[in-house]
Amino acid sequence: MTMKVLLLDASYYPIQIIDWKRAMILFFTDRAEVVEHHSNVEIRSTHSKFKLPKVLRLFGSFKNFSKVKFNRSNVFFRDKYLCQYCGEKFKEQELTFDHVMPKSRGGPTSWENIVTCCNICNNKKAARTPDEWGKSLLKKPKEPKWTPMMALRLSKNELSLFSTWII
Ligand SMILES: [Zn+2]
Structure with missing residues (x-):
């Protein structure tokens, strides 16, 4: 057609x-x-x-x-459903948004500051940056x-x- x-x-x-x-x-x-x-x-x-x-x-x-469009599903899709810290693949409902620079410290909710993250890593990371936590991201987040x-x-x-x- x-x-x-x-x-x-x-x-x-x-x-x-x-x-x-x-x-x-x-x-x-x-x-x-x-x-x-x-x-x-x-x-x-x-x-x-x-x-x-x-x-x-x-x-x-x-x-x-x-x-x-910036939303949960599109962020997870961009990151291929992989937790950007431990590298494991999860189902959409098991994933969370992580602010790379924590929200409490002024980190924006944007393509460049949000990554796909599993619950376990999100709890461990808490209000720290990846550097402070001693972990690096699988990939630098950017707008698709x-x-x-x-x-x-x-x-x-x-x-x-x-x-x-x-x-
Ligand atoms: Zn993880």
């Missing part, structure tokens, strides 16, 4: 023509709203169907267009970027989104 979607900025000014997959990602990640649908094009999975957008309007500025290559997969009963990031 090679359907194209017109992307508008927040003030309805046309920015560019994008691929329908990218359009779906923007819509499902709450970064854009549908202004107009294709009247007769639908994406179907077993139990649901979606009308394909024809025109999308971004909520934010175009500058932020390629930004990956979307790549133009994004894939949409229709799974058994629901629509799920997959993306590739440059990390």
Whole structure:
């Protein structure tokens, strides 16, 4: 399918023509709203169907267009579900956010200061920096970027989104 979607900025000014997959990602990640649908094009999975957008309007500025939303799941995904201190892999519900520079000491909640951390390491680290604790991070945390290559997969009963990031 090679359907194209017109992307508008927040003030309805046309920015560019994008691929329908990218359009779906923007819509499902709450970064854009549908202004107009294709009247007769639908994406179907077993139990649901979606009308394909024809025109999308971004909520934010175009500058932020390629930004990956900062949230727990995306931080864990960026860090590949590995505790950045002990290097063990955990399930999402067993992981926590760790402020590298502790919050109590002014450390921001940002891509650059938050890492994936298991409960055990988080308790051990407490309000210390990795240096004070004598541990080093697996990888220096930074903000991930979307790549133009994004894939949409229709799974058994629901629509799920997959993306590739440059990390
Ligand atoms: Zn750990």
